Amino acid sequence: MSILQIKDLTFSYHKDNVLEDINLNVEEKDFIAIIGPNGGGKSTLLKLILGINDIQNGSINISESIGYVPQNTNINTSFPIKVIEVVVMGHINEKRPLFGYSKNEISCAMDALKQVSMEDYANHRIGSLSGGQRQRIMIARALCAHPKILLLDEPTSSIDVEGQKQIYDLLKELNKSITIIVVSHDISVILGFASKVAHINKTLTFHDTHLSKEFNTQDEHFCEVELLQMLNKKSIKNCEC
Ligand SMILES: Nc1ncnc2c1ncn2[C@@H]1O[C@H](COP(=O)(O)OP(=O)(O)O)[C@@H](O)[C@H]1O
Ligand SMILES: [Mg+2]
Numbered sequence: 001m002s003i004l005q006i007k008d009l010t011f012s013y014h015k016d017n018v019l020e021d022i023n024l025n026v027e028e029k030d031f032i033a034i035i036g037p038n039g040g041g042k043s044t045l046l047k048l049i050l051g052i053n054d055i056q057n058g059s060i061n062i063s064e065s066i067g068y069v070p071q072n073t074n075i076n077t078s079f080p081i082k083v084i085e086v087v088v089m090g091h092i093n094e095k096r097p098l099f100g101y102s103k104n105e106i107s108c109a110m111d112a113l114k115q116v117s118m119e120d121y122a123n124h125r126i127g128s129l130s131g132g133q134r135q136r137i138m139i140a141r142a143l144c145a146h147p148k149i150l151l152l153d154e155p156t157s158s159i160d161v162e163g164q165k166q167i168y169d170l171l172k173e174l175n176k177s178i179t180i181i182v183v184s185h186d187i188s189v190i191l192g193f194a195s196k197v198a199h200i201n202k203t204l205t206f207h208d209t210h211l212s213k214e215f216n217t218q219d220e221h222f223c224e225v226e227l228l229q230m231l232n233k234k235s236i237k238n239c240e241c
Contacts, residue, residue, distance in 0.1 A: 001028045003149065003179060004049070009058035011041075011048060018044050019162045020203050022058070026139075026149070031171070031180045033194035035187055041073055042183045045066040046151050049181075064179070067147030068137050071154050071183070077127030083137055087112055090144030105144075112140040116170060132156075132163030136170065141186040150174065154184040 004026035004183040015048050015129040019041045026032060034042050047053040049060055050068055067090075088109040101109075115121040126134060135155055142150060152171070156164040171180050172193050184190040191197065199205040 001062045002026065002155055003028050004181075005059075005061045006049075007061075008047065008058045009045075009060065011044060011053070011056055016139065017202065019048075020143075022200070022204050024198060024204060026179060026181065028148075031175045031193060031195045032182070033190040033197045034181065034200055035185070035190070035197060035202040036182045036205070041182075042200055045152055045200060046181075046183065049081070049151065057149065059111040060091075065143035065145065066149045066151060068100075069142050069146060069150070069155055071157070075126060075134070079127065081126055082122070083107075083113070083124050083126055083129070084109055084117065086126050086137055087100065087140045087144060088124075109140070109144055109210060112143040113137075115143055115174070116140045123189035130163070132159045132166060135163075135167055139167075139170065147178065149179045149181065152180070154183050154185060156233055157185060164206035 001230050002025050004024075006022055006024040009019060009022040010017055017176070021098070036042055046052060047069070048055060050066060088106055090109065090112065091101065091105045093095070110119060110122065113122055116139050118133065118140060121129065121133065121137075126137065129137065138161065139150075139155070141151070150171075155171075156167050159167065168190065171182065174180065180188065182194070
């Protein structure tokens with residue numbers, strides 16, 4: 001069942017189009033990797049899905065609730081805030097008051113921490129955690145509102161290889177009940193986990209729904225150009241690897 005449909009989407013911040021004629025269908029329980037070069041429009045696409053950017057041309061239809069883990073959640077690590085306080089903030093929406101969380105909301109935040117195996121850290125300061133642990137907390141924060149679709153924008157960009165794998169293992173587990181859309185630069189890693197891949201560089205260059213087994217290896221490292229060649233599609237000039 002399709003839960004997110006993007007049709008003929010074109011978007012520009014100023015004059016030039018950043019995204020052009022994007023069409024993408026997301027089915028329930030998909031695990032979609034969005035790859036592509038820097039400046040290719042990946043974050044812009046996520047912001048359009050989230051309604052942070054207004055639609056100009058085309059349409060996006062979403063039938064389920066969305067959670068979001070933004071790119072570069074640079075936090076001031078000396079800011080005195082506890083893990084549980086960060087996670088419970090995931091409940092914030094336009095309708096709820098700014099201060100004071102109900103017992104229910106706090107227990108929900110604890111459940112989200114359990115989902116990412118970080119419940120023992122509830123009362124630790126966020127600044128005392130490793131990059132990978134902090135990213136798990138940001139995922140728990142997004143899970144707080146029980147989303148059916150989880151969007152993540154380069155969730156492992158500043159995390160070591162082992163930490164990356166742990167995050168993707170976690171996403172794979174969450175994918176049993178949640179649709180995952182993840183923007184990633186870690187092509188060789190993400191392809192071991194994703195069920196679909198979409199390459200975006202202004203246009204959607206390809207959208208492959210059947211990742212072949214040869215990509216499902218975490219031992220080999222290959223770049224976008226190689227990936228595209230392996231898929232027998234036209235090659236991309238800006239390889240970033
Ligand atoms: N808020 C903004 N205002 C103007 N231009 C922007 C803004 N955000 C992104 N851009 C531009 O849009 C293009 C796509 O950016 P982005 O969606 O962040 O790409 P990606 O996430 O693939 O790296 C880039 O050229 C970027 O400079
Ligand atoms: Mg981006």
